[in-house]
Amino acid sequence: MPNLDKSLIADLPVFAGMTPDDLGDILKEAQSIRYPKGSSVFQQDEEAHSFFILLHGHLRVMKVTPDGQQVVVRFVNAGDLFGIAMAMARKTYPATATAVVDSLALVWPSAAWPRLVAKYPSLAVNTIQTVGSRLDDAHTRVVEISTQQVEKRVAHALLRLAQQAGRKSEDGIQIDFPISRQDVAEMTGTTLHTVSRILSGWEDQDLVESGRQKITIRNPHKLFMLAERPVD
Amino acid sequence: MPNLDKSLIADLPVFAGMTPDDLGDILKEAQSIRYPKGSSVFQQDEEAHSFFILLHGHLRVMKVTPDGQQVVVRFVNAGDLFGIAMAMARKTYPATATAVVDSLALVWPSAAWPRLVAKYPSLAVNTIQTVGSRLDDAHTRVVEISTQQVEKRVAHALLRLAQQAGRKSEDGIQIDFPISRQDVAEMTGTTLHTVSRILSGWEDQDLVESGRQKITIRNPHKLFMLAERPVD
DNA sequence: CGCTCTCTTTGCTTCAGGTCAAACAGTCTT
DNA sequence: AAGACTGTTTGACCTGAAGCAAAGAGAGCG
Structure with a gap:
């Protein structure tokens, strides 16, 4: 060698x-x-x-x-x-x-x-x-899971993925490896069903675009606002 | 000095x-x-x-x-x-x-x-x-919060406290510093109300004895079984 | 090309545990 | 010993998200 x-x-x-x-x-x-x-x-x-x-x-x-x-x-x-x-x-x-x-x-x-x-x-x-x-990171995750509700946790998880492994494409930031709803669920302490519903909702608002093992964040800024905004 | x-x-x-x-x-x-x-x-x-x-x-x-x-x-x-x-x-x-x-x-x-x-x-x-x-420890906690339900998480938290800061008394292991329901809630990602209800339940089964800022585990073994047993 | 597998979506139902509210009980203060 | 805190208990209610079920839809393979 x-x-x-x-x-x-x-x-x-x-x-x-x-x-x-x-x-x-x-x-x-x-x-x-x-x-x-x-x-x-x-x-x-x-x-x-x-x-x-x-x-x-x-x-x-x-x-x-x-x-x-x-x-x-x-x-x-x-x-x-x-x-x-x-x-x-x-x-x-x-x-x-x-x-x-x-x-x-x-x-x-x-x-x-x-x-x-x-x-x-x-x-x-x-x-x-x-x-x-x-x-x-682990402590941040404990705090998140303990205090925030699922939608915000998923938003944070996606933003973090985008930062660590995001690839800019023409219409947003794409996670540059195959990732399933199940994976996201296991990152955020929820179920694939809930993740799927959330992503569907975001898709309707043009926040993300996602398909089989693929997630693209179309509007990172808006997603960030969603992740951070108080429950009011 | x-x-x-x-x-x-x-x-x-x-x-x-x-x-x-x-x-x-x-x-x-x-x-x-x-x-x-x-x-x-x-x-x-x-x-x-x-x-x-x-x-x-x-x-x-x-x-x-x-x-x-x-x-x-x-x-x-x-x-x-x-x-x-x-x-x-x-x-x-x-x-x-x-x-x-x-x-x-x-x-x-x-x-x-x-x-x-x-x-x-x-x-x-x-x-x-x-x-x-x-x-x-932090990862263990993430896994616990993500997968187990509240009662088991509280059981684990108490056992861990007992191990790290337990003082043997005549009728069990007492946590040797003042600790409130709120504290336990903040360790396990739940609310003081839920912790209070759980401890009350355990008190009825003689698993623990607890009062104001004080928790004594009367039956560590049984508590351990509760913490580990599958949800079935 | 069509079959199979795996992943995803979505509707319906259920329930653990959070929220709200109020009473209660030690402890400390004066 | 009365009052004021601070922590605890419990009940009633509500809801976010899990569980269950079934249908759709890409992707890979023979």
């Missing part, structure tokens, strides 16, 4: 402040792996053998409850560090990651982590920030 | 693997501050001037939404590291921390953090674990 190109990861926040030599050294321990659409990168409760950086594509991370209900924890986008369970002293992955489109990731064996962190302490410092911002 | 005693913090997970000398060095930069019951340690959106370790007492950490609704993020117990906003590269605290009983904390200026982390890299590594386990 040819050496991986440093430019792949040079601009990522996790590697902020590293020299090209450092990056080369870190990359030496990684391999890149393709994950075809639908395939799983790791499974909940599986031994945390590796950690990853997504180079290309999108993953859905979800948790399954003992009684089989699913909750989408987040979507992983290009550039994101993920599967760092062992950095948090976990033996297993707390969730399942599945490719929603053909994806490509850099993969390090978990065993490399302590070694890399010892050699490059800024890696740990940057990782605290990554994990911290995820903690923030 | 006399030097702070190393034994105060020697056993805390954040300082795992440090020598007594290291601890002394780290403590040099801290002061200890008393927070009387009801006083606030820091406020949401306030500049993150300090970070803390709680030596004694209990704090309630909560977020307030723009429209004034409150959500309890967590309770801080003795030994916990908290207020580490700046380690996550935040300029301000994301929530408000208030003493629910007279409390005592070690306080470092935020500016000390980069210095300490540079000198003691294991601090960063341990902090990842701390933040990681909080991320886990």
Whole structure:
């Protein structure tokens, strides 16, 4: 296998402040792996053998409850560090990651982590920030689910998706990976039926345009107002 | 002020693997501050001037939404590291921390953090674990709120409180700080009325005993079964 | 091309839990 | 010990969203 190109990861926040030599050294321990659409990168409760950086594509991370209900924890986008369970002293992955489109990731064996962190302490410092911002997201989500009603939660979820994985098209911002009503429901703690009704309503108001596994926000500003406006 | 005693913090997970000398060095930069019951340690959106370790007492950490609704993020117990906003590269605290009983904390200026982390890299590594386990908690909470109904959520919340801050008394485990129905409601995404009704119900079954700002779990095992049993 | 699968829409019904309202009971104050 | 708070309980009512059911509609496949 040819050496991986440093430019792949040079601009990522996790590697902020590293020299090209450092990056080369870190990359030496990684391999890149393709994950075809639908395939799983790791499974909940599986031994945390590796950690990853997504180079290309999108993953859905979800948790399954003992009684089989699913909750989408987040979507992983290009550039994101993920599967760092062992950095948090976990033996297993707390969730399942599945490719929603053909994806490509850099993969390090978990065993490399302590070694890399010892050699490059800024890696740990940057990782605290990554994990911290995820903690923030999770808290925001708790606050939202606890205090807002479904329509506003769905609006927020869509706006967030648009920001993280939106692709501008001529008539709005489209989520650039296939996403179902069920997915949105699992992100917002509701049911696909309710999401479908809400999207239908928005479609009538020309707020969004949506079809099979596809959502385009036609009027982000109006959607934002809807998401933020007080219940009055 | 006399030097702070190393034994105060020697056993805390954040300082795992440090020598007594290291601890002394780290403590040099801290002061200890008393927070009387009801006083606030820091406020949401306030500049993150300090970070803390709680030596004694209990704090309630909560977020307030723009429209004034409150959500309890967590309770801080003795030994916990908290207020580490700046380690996550935040300029301000994301929530408000208030003493629910007279409390005592070690306080470092935020500016000390980069210095300490540079000198003691294991601090960063341990902090990842701390933040990681909080991320886990937050995700667990998202999953619970999204999938379980109120009674089970309240049961889980009480069991968690009992584990973190339970004091064994002759007839059960008592939460060892004053906690109101409103608090429990804000932990579980419901209303104080609903919590009151649920606790009344449990009282009738001798599952708990509760009064003004006080909750004792008389039958933890039965409560656990209630929390875990499928809806059938 | 037509069959099958999976995703989506929509109507109808139900109900958990929120809202509103009022009374009640510890605790603290003076 | 009377009054004022603050937290708790309970009843009556209402509604947002879940559950159930069934029909539609793209997309992929043989």
